[in-house]
Amino acid sequence: MSRDSRDSRGARAWRWVPLTPATLLLLLFLAGPIGYCVWIAFTDTQLTGASGSHFVGLDNFRRAFADEDFRNAVWLTLVFTVVSAVLGQNTLGLALAGLMRAASRPVRTLTGALVITAWVLPEIVAAFLLYAFFRREGTLNAVLDWLHLPSQNWLFTLPILAVSFANVWRGTAFSMLIYSAALAEVPRDVTEAAEVDGAGGVRRLRYITLPMIRRSIGTTLMLNTLSTLSVFGLIWAMTRGGPGNRSQTLPVFMYDQAFLKSLIGYGTAVALLLLLVGSLFSVVYLRLLKVEV
Amino acid sequence: MRGSLRGRARGPVHRRTKARLAADAALLLTAAGFALPLLWLVLASVNADADLRVRLPGSVTAEHFDAVLTDEITFTPMLNSLLLCGGATVVTVVCAALAAYPLSRYRSRFNRPFLLTILFTTCLPITAVMVPVYGLFVQVELIDTMHGTALFLATSQLPFAIWLMKNFMDGVPLVLEEAAWTDGASMTQTLTRVVLPLMGPGVTVVMIYTFIMLWGNFFVPFMLLLSPEQLPASVSVFTLFGNYGSVVYGQLAAFSILYSLPVLVLYVLIARRLGGGFTLGGSVKG
Numbered sequence: 001m002s003r004d005s006r007d008s009r010g011a012r013a014w015r016w017v018p019l020t021p022a023t024l025l026l027l028l029f030l031a032g033p034i035g036y037c038v039w040i041a042f043t044d045t046q047l048t049g050a051s052g053s054h055f056v057g058l059d060n061f062r063r064a065f066a067d068e069d070f071r072n073a074v075w076l077t078l079v080f081t082v083v084s085a086v087l088g089q090n091t092l093g094l095a096l097a098g099l100m101r102a103a104s105r106p107v108r109t110l111t112g113a114l115v116i117t118a119w120v121l122p123e124i125v126a127a128f129l130l131y132a133f134f135r136r137e138g139t140l141n142a143v144l145d146w147l148h149l150p151s152q153n154w155l156f157t158l159p160i161l162a163v164s165f166a167n168v169w170r171g172t173a174f175s176m177l178i179y180s181a182a183l184a185e186v187p188r189d190v191t192e193a194a195e196v197d198g199a200g201g202v203r204r205l206r207y208i209t210l211p212m213i214r215r216s217i218g219t220t221l222m223l224n225t226l227s228t229l230s231v232f233g234l235i236w237a238m239t240r241g242g243p244g245n246r247s248q249t250l251p252v253f254m255y256d257q258a259f260l261k262s263l264i265g266y267g268t269a270v271a272l273l274l275l276l277v278g279s280l281f282s283v284v285y286l287r288l289l290k291v292e293v
Numbered sequence: 294m295r296g297s298l299r300g301r302a303r304g305p306v307h308r309r310t311k312a313r314l315a316a317d318a319a320l321l322l323t324a325a326g327f328a329l330p331l332l333w334l335v336l337a338s339v340n341a342d343a344d345l346r347v348r349l350p351g352s353v354t355a356e357h358f359d360a361v362l363t364d365e366i367t368f369t370p371m372l373n374s375l376l377l378c379g380g381a382t383v384v385t386v387v388c389a390a391l392a393a394y395p396l397s398r399y400r401s402r403f404n405r406p407f408l409l410t411i412l413f414t415t416c417l418p419i420t421a422v423m424v425p426v427y428g429l430f431v432q433v434e435l436i437d438t439m440h441g442t443a444l445f446l447a448t449s450q451l452p453f454a455i456w457l458m459k460n461f462m463d464g465v466p467l468v469l470e471e472a473a474w475t476d477g478a479s480m481t482q483t484l485t486r487v488v489l490p491l492m493g494p495g496v497t498v499v500m501i502y503t504f505i506m507l508w509g510n511f512f513v514p515f516m517l518l519l520s521p522e523q524l525p526a527s528v529s530v531f532t533l534f535g536n537y538g539s540v541v542y543g544q545l546a547a548f549s550i551l552y553s554l555p556v557l558v559l560y561v562l563i564a565r566r567l568g569g570g571f572t573l574g575g576s577v578k579g
């Protein structure tokens with residue numbers, strides 16, 4: 001760049017001034033809280049009684065791992081993530097993207113529009129819709145009755161599956177869009193050559209399509225997992241983590257401990273663990289992407 | 294090649310038609326699954342005696358919409374949402390545009406670490422940060438203030454907005470800018486008069502996308518705003534839904550439609566540009 005040679009050192013420093021507002025906001029409202037989070041997680045801060053805030057070391061973490069409710073939340077988060085993000089959003093998104101390539105245009109447009117509408121709707125509206133869907137007197141049981149299948153009170157008997165399904169309903173569009181883009185880039189002549197050679201649908205998928213879009217699969221899995229890890233509103237509005245604690249994933253558990261039970265220190269320790277898991281996934285994701293910036 | 298195959302034997306063609314029918318059937322079945330909850334929303338909002346089931350209304354009515362179109366239920370929360378999300382969107386877009394400029398135009402050894410940090414931050418579960426944010430907001434007395442909440446909302450969207458903005462800006466050629474530089478234009482002038490107008494569609498996408506994400510955000514205002522008269526629609530609909538002993542389902546459906554409409558319309562406006570290639574602003578390309 002010719003400008004570089006002409007400009008003085010001072011002018012060159014000025015160039016980075018536009019970065020300051022964004023950096024300042026990120027430091028104040030994101031890095032700040034995360035730092036604060038690290039500190040608070042090692043104290044016994046409570047909402048009531050502002051005086052009592054002492055450094056307690058690893059107590060909160062020890063307590064967490066000994067706490068049956070915490071382990072329950074970890075387990076439910078695992079179920080929720082695997083069922084809704086890995087199996088649900090990811091597989092259904094891939095299936096939809098694949099089917100759309102074979103389907104006729106009106107069906108493709110209709111399905112795409114519906115799936116994307118579910119994605120664009122505000123979280124709380126989605127929660128409300130699926131609450132209505134799963135309630136004892138809701139639509140799902142009406143459909144099951146009509147098919148002469150046994151109905152039940154889903155939000156009571158299988159709350160974690162109900163919220164997982166809700167997350168699939170809401171989040172599949174993202175995977176569908178990524179996979180549609182990825183499949184569009186798989187060269188047609190390669191699959192066609194395989195078809196001529198007599199490779200059936202399953203084998204074409206297994207040996208050609210999946211390997212060619214493997215990076216998109218990695219990305220989608222990672223982003224689905226990360227967004228599912230932080231789902232709160234959907235679960236809170238549908239079940240409040242209940243009945244009992246049977247749909248209490250980590251974010252709900254964190255909220256419950258920090259605000260309803262006023263144990264800010266303990267709740268923050270849980271938040272910190274959640275952040276650590278998230279960071280771990282993010283780092284893997286960045287490695288996977290090998291981003292060029 | 295396909296053409297000649299088609300000409301020689303009916304086999305592949307026939308198979309293709311069957312495959313299309315099977316795909317259509319499978320998609321329609323899935324589409325029905327996705328449609329049922331949405332159908333409930335639409336039908337219940339006009340059904341005089343709506344309950345939780347999808348069914349055709351015995352008598353169609355506008356009374357639910359009438360009932361919720363009051364200051365208390367619709368207008369104040371929607372105005373709050375508009376102020377909160379509009380304000381946050383402006384902050385996000387301005388900061389992102391400013392930040393993207395040097396990142397896109399100048400080379401430095403800080404670029405890569407900065408952008409990697411930004412990308413890393415995009416992935417962090419913001420939900421986990423809410424407890425310490427609440428604690429900090431109480432201490433610096435930003436709790437229950439619209440501007441404090443708007444600033445946090447803006448920051449939460451900022452990493453992704455910078456990332457998108459930088460990618461759009463990379464697409465604007467340097468030539469015209471260099472001409473402006475030679476004519477003695479300052480950096481601010483170059484940015485506002487040359488670069489931003491050229492990437493108008495890109496800025497619009499970032500703006501609308503940010504707004505959509507913020508409009509639907511529930512947890513942040515749920516935590517940081519306390520007084521009922523300041524609550525945005527995302528939280529007020531929850532209060533309505535959660536606290537009424539016997540919910541008037543028709544009214545809730547009607548309000549949900551009113552609340553969702555702006556983002557649905559905005560999404561349609563940018564769908565073509567975000568559409569198929571929308572994958573973290575191009576960062577996910579195979």
